[in-house]
Amino acid sequence: MNQQITTPLVELEDISIAFGGIRAVDGASIDLYPGEVVGLLGHNGAGKSTLIKILSGAYKRDSGEIRIDGQDATINNPRDAKAYGIETIYQTLAVADNVDAAANLFLGRELTTALGTLDDVAMEAKAREVMGRLNPNFRRFKEPVKALSGGQRQSVAIARAILFNARILIMDEPTAALGPQETAQVGDLIKQLKSEGIGIFLISHDIHDVFDLADRVCVMKNGQVVGTAKTSDVTKDEVLGMIIMGKCPPGATPGPGAMRI
Amino acid sequence: MAEENAISNSNSPTLVVGTPIRRFMSATELDTRLLGMVGALALIWIGFHFLSGGLFLTPRNLWNLSVQTASVSIMATGMVLVIVTRNIDLSVGSMLGFIAMLMGVMQAEILPGMLGFGHPAIWMLTLAYGLILGILIGGMQGVIIAYLKVPAFIVTLGGMLVWRGAAWWATSGRTVAPLDVNFRLLGGGPGGAVGYTISWLLAGVACIAIAVYLLYSRRQRRRFNFPQRPVWAEAILAALGFGVVIGAVLVFNAYPWPVRIAETYAQANGIPVPEGGLFISHGIAIPVLVAIAVGVIMTFVATRTRFGRYVFAMGGNPEAAELAGINTRWVTVKIFMLMGALVAIAASISSARLNASTNAMGTLDELFVIAAAVIGGTSLSGGVGTIVGAMIGALVMQSLQSGMVLMGLDSPLQSIVVGIVLVFAVWLDTLYRNRAQ
Numbered sequence: 273m274n275q276q277i278t279t280p281l282v283e284l285e286d287i288s289i290a291f292g293g294i295r296a297v298d299g300a301s302i303d304l305y306p307g308e309v310v311g312l313l314g315h316n317g318a319g320k321s322t323l324i325k326i327l328s329g330a331y332k333r334d335s336g337e338i339r340i341d342g343q344d345a346t347i348n349n350p351r352d353a354k355a356y357g358i359e360t361i362y363q364t365l366a367v368a369d370n371v372d373a374a375a376n377l378f379l380g381r382e383l384t385t386a387l388g389t390l391d392d393v394a395m396e397a398k399a400r401e402v403m404g405r406l407n408p409n410f411r412r413f414k415e416p417v418k419a420l421s422g423g424q425r426q427s428v429a430i431a432r433a434i435l436f437n438a439r440i441l442i443m444d445e446p447t448a449a450l451g452p453q454e455t456a457q458v459g460d461l462i463k464q465l466k467s468e469g470i471g472i473f474l475i476s477h478d479i480h481d482v483f484d485l486a487d488r489v490c491v492m493k494n495g496q497v498v499g500t501a502k503t504s505d506v507t508k509d510e511v512l513g514m515i516i517m518g519k520c521p522p523g524a525t526p527g528p529g530a531m532r533i
Numbered sequence: 534m535a536e537e538n539a540i541s542n543s544n545s546p547t548l549v550v551g552t553p554i555r556r557f558m559s560a561t562e563l564d565t566r567l568l569g570m571v572g573a574l575a576l577i578w579i580g581f582h583f584l585s586g587g588l589f590l591t592p593r594n595l596w597n598l599s600v601q602t603a604s605v606s607i608m609a610t611g612m613v614l615v616i617v618t619r620n621i622d623l624s625v626g627s628m629l630g631f632i633a634m635l636m637g638v639m640q641a642e643i644l645p646g647m648l649g650f651g652h653p654a655i656w657m658l659t660l661a662y663g664l665i666l667g668i669l670i671g672g673m674q675g676v677i678i679a680y681l682k683v684p685a686f687i688v689t690l691g692g693m694l695v696w697r698g699a700a701w702w703a704t705s706g707r708t709v710a711p712l713d714v715n716f717r718l719l720g721g722g723p724g725g726a727v728g729y730t731i732s733w734l735l736a737g738v739a740c741i742a743i744a745v746y747l748l749y750s751r752r753q754r755r756r757f758n759f760p761q762r763p764v765w766a767e768a769i770l771a772a773l774g775f776g777v778v779i780g781a782v783l784v785f786n787a788y789p790w791p792v793r794i795a796e797t798y799a800q801a802n803g804i805p806v807p808e809g810g811l812f813i814s815h816g817i818a819i820p821v822l823v824a825i826a827v828g829v830i831m832t833f834v835a836t837r838t839r840f841g842r843y844v845f846a847m848g849g850n851p852e853a854a855e856l857a858g859i860n861t862r863w864v865t866v867k868i869f870m871l872m873g874a875l876v877a878i879a880a881s882i883s884s885a886r887l888n889a890s891t892n893a894m895g896t897l898d899e900l901f902v903i904a905a906a907v908i909g910g911t912s913l914s915g916g917v918g919t920i921v922g923a924m925i926g927a928l929v930m931q932s933l934q935s936g937m938v939l940m941g942l943d944s945p946l947q948s949i950v951v952g953i954v955l956v957f958a959v960w961l962d963t964l965y966r967n968r969a970q
Contacts, residue, residue: 328856330855330856349858350855350856350857350858351858351860354858360856362856364852365853366850366852366853366856366857367850367853368845368846368847368849368850368853368854368857368916369849369850369916370845370846370848370849370850370916370917371842371845371846371849375842375846376846379842379846379853379854379857379859380843380854380857380858380859381858382839382842384839388838389833389837389838390836390837390838390839390841390842393753393754393756393757393759394757396757396759397757397759416849418849432857
């Protein structure tokens with residue numbers, strides 16, 4: 273559609289990283305446009321999480337380019353990524369268990385009073401507001417996060433990502449720990465964020481989580497991109513074929529990892 | 534109006550249910566753990582009072598106890614942050630010896646040559662010198678731990694040997710004494726206490742501060758329509774705070790200067806000595822004031838600053854803290870720098886109290902400091918701990934020591950008892966935590 277006109281929000285080009293001789297990500301390229309949801313699929317160990325951790329600054333790439341809004345971006349650590357408006361919800365949730373929800377939401381970006389001290393009251397007020405939008409049943413603001421259920425912890429992690437006007441949101445297995453109702457809530461949330469023009473990477477090893485929400489899917493296998501396709505051009509079975517065998521269907525653009533026939 | 538809103542707020546965490554005791558605890562939001570420790574301390578005090586034939590709960594002993602606790606409790610406040618981030622500092626005792634030795638040389642041998650003996654700037658320059666040394670040493674160990682990734686246990690174990698050796702080497706094992714006249718006041722003693730009037734003035738300031746703090750937090754909660762504590766609970770908290778402050782000052786003021794010193798002082802100042810001797814109150818000792826100030830500042834740092842928040846977040850989940858964009862390495866270095874500065878303050882107090890710097894000073898202090906932090910509820914697995922708890926922990930340790938001395942227990946037995954109490958206290962704490970989960 274208008275994807276030819278606008279510059280991509282994010283372009284990852286020819287990214288590689290190796291851990292002790294194992295090429296976890298090998299020449300992967302992927303892009304993301306504003307208001308678009310891209311599903312990043314593949315088996316466990318296919319390199320999805322590693323690729324995305326390069327974008328979020330948790331790992332440093334060995335080679336390749338990252339461009340944000342068409343400009344070369346320097347991302348060496350999570351702080352750099354956040355400065356570009358990249359927010360990540362990790363599979364492990366990455367919350368500090370021993371502090372409360374508000375402290376987690378603002379971790380690394382605390383609100384302070386005029387004297388430079390923590391403004392806990394203001395942070396809690398803001399946390400109540402955001403959490404009220406995400407998960408109206410959430411009441412346990414004073415308790416350390418470790419006392420919360422999986423779904424509640426998930427809402428804390430999501431609230432933290434959307435609190436600071438993210439432009440690029442990365443969700444690594446966002447529904448892995450959730451029940452059906454909470455999964456549906458996350459789905460609604462993704463649609464809402466998408467309509468606000470936020471670009472979203474959804475990472476999953478389960479195609480059913482992603483297919484209906486995503487505009488495009490990108491499949492990885494053994495650290496390489498098998499192919500990229502609009503979800504309207506391929507079927508679930510074809511995508512499964514990409515995930516399992518690396519077979520690229522006619523509706524998809526093949527990548528370096530596609531099976532050669 | 535705002536008050537009503539706040540109380541009717543449906544998100545109220547203070548559910549008023551259960552027995553009167555539970556209701557009281559939830560309304561006052563007092564920490565049960567902390568109360569348990571205060572209770573244990575009270576038991577220890579009363580127990581020793583009877584076992585020692587009424588020697589423990591006397592102004593004289595309590596005053597001495599407060600001075601003896603100062604040094605370890607100051608270091609324990611820093612050790613809390615170190616342990617909360619899943620590190621350890623075994624070098625504090627040796628560091629204390631080394632810094633005290635260098636400060637001793639500075640004030641007794643170098644500065645007097647430049648400024649003349651008893652110059653009023655000597656103590657300040659010496660203290661600043663000690664603080665800089667402490668920050669440098671702590672920072673260096675912190676850099677090795679955070680950036681070179683050598684485990685804290687090893688780095689500070691090495692530090693323990695290095696600084697003890699360095700303290701010895703600095704003066705070839707010679708004891709440096711006497712120290713500067715003004716510097717000595719940091720160690721307590723009749724001159725190193727602020728006296729009757731100033732003690733009461735300080736008590737007044739402390740009471741006002743408590744009242745202002747309670748009012749301020751009440752206003753803050755009202756600003757955002759958060760649930761408030763009931764007024765009676767606030768009143769009880771205020772009364773408790775005032776009670777502790779006033780009680781402490783009453784005790785400290787009830788301890789008079791030794792007769793001989795009071796007479797000398799009276800003669801020097803031309804005061805007539807009344808029948809039955811002159812009663813000059815010690816008041817609060819300067820090292821105790823320093824320790825209280827350190828405790829207040831450290832509590833503020835730990836709970837009200839970004840740095841403190843990061844320390845606890847790192848302790849809870851280091852990976853999450855890193856991913857949240859916290860520069861965890863630099864925070865670690867800062868923790869060890871802070872620890873070094875606190876060791877320097879403790880070194881000043883210890884050496885001033887002894888009026889000398891010796892190369893054995895601070896031996897085994899690291900273990901007392903760690904024990905104080907752990908008895909005070911700091912979890913060795915990280916993420917949990919309070920400054921107040923550690924300071925009370927230091928008081929518990931010192932009370933045990935001092936009580937056993939008053940009872941006339943042999944010193945090998947003293948070590949045995951302290952060791953057993955440490956293990957027992959941590960076991961109790963484990964039970965408490967398991968139940969709380």
